[in-house]
Amino acid sequence: MEFLNKVCYVTGAGSGIGKATALAFARDGAHVVVCDINAEGASQTGKEISDMGGEVLCLPLNIARPDEVERSIQQTVERFGRLDCAANIAGIAGPVSKRIHEYPEEFWKQQIEVNLTGTWYCLKYQLAQMLVNGGGSIVNLSSAAGLIAQPENSPYAASKHGVVGLTRTAAKEYATDHIRVNAVCPTAIETPMIMEGRRKLAHNPEARQAAIDFQAMKRMGTPQEIANVILWLCSEKSSFITGVAFAADGGALA
Ligand SMILES: NC(=O)c1ccc[n+]([C@@H]2O[C@H](COP(=O)([O-])OP(=O)(O)OC[C@H]3O[C@@H](n4cnc5c(N)ncnc54)[C@H](O)[C@@H]3O)[C@@H](O)[C@H]2O)c1
Structure with a gap:
């Protein structure tokens, strides 16, 4: 708890x-705000928590x-009165694998x-609320592609390196406000993103x-x-840890 x-x-x-x-926070006694662009997925997670x-x-x-994003933080405070922790996990990996000179600009823009x-929007509104609370802890989902190259997926690598830069900067900016900001950088995790997304690992035994x-x-x-x-x-x-890309x-x- x-x-x-x-x-x-x-x-x-x-x-x-x-x-x-979200489920792990709920099992440990938290009031959980479940956000997703996929409303059906969000309500299924919400049902499991209820x-x-x-x-x-x-x-x-x-x-x-x-x-x-701003409204969602307002709704969080209207319902639960404060914001203690945020896990910024939403992300996309892009639909194609191509080197930079062939990479479609449209998918670059989407991922960035x-x-x-x-x-950055999530951090902006979460940090403002945590300053009002007097503290908090934020974790951003980067990737191993935030630490090393990911060939044929330049926007993903660039955006995830950017998440590490944002994390380190936010950690320094808010360290004396009792707000910690860290990033997690996983390699391959068995989720729909990699099993059914760009590399379709569920259908490609070699990959x-x-x-x-x-x-x-x-x-x-x-x-x-990862949870x-x-x-x-x-x-x-982890009270002495801020600004790490773990x-x-x-x-x-x-
Ligand atoms: N699975 C991996 O191997 C792996 C490795 C490293 C990092 N990551 C990162 O972990 C995070 C979670 O990925 P996952 O593997 O669980 O993928 P997933 O596709 O299973 O889940 C991603 C969720 O984000 C939501 N989402 C996408 N765009 C959104 C938006 N604009 N606003 C709100 N929600 C949005 C999707 O609807 C989906 O429910 C991502 O940021 C991903 O880049 C995943």
């Missing part, structure tokens, strides 16, 4: 890592729309808009094996394993 009665806001909570994180007796607010939200600008072999542990991570890191970084147990990678980058 590490998060008993804490107000924890999660984007991308309708699927994958975000869903596992079924376990948790307090939940479900909000359809496009993080690339500043007015929607959602992964980088969307995360799936390559994704598995990238980790020294020779397996992909689970959404729950565990996020909850730890949000909790008091690799959760099964030894890949070692």
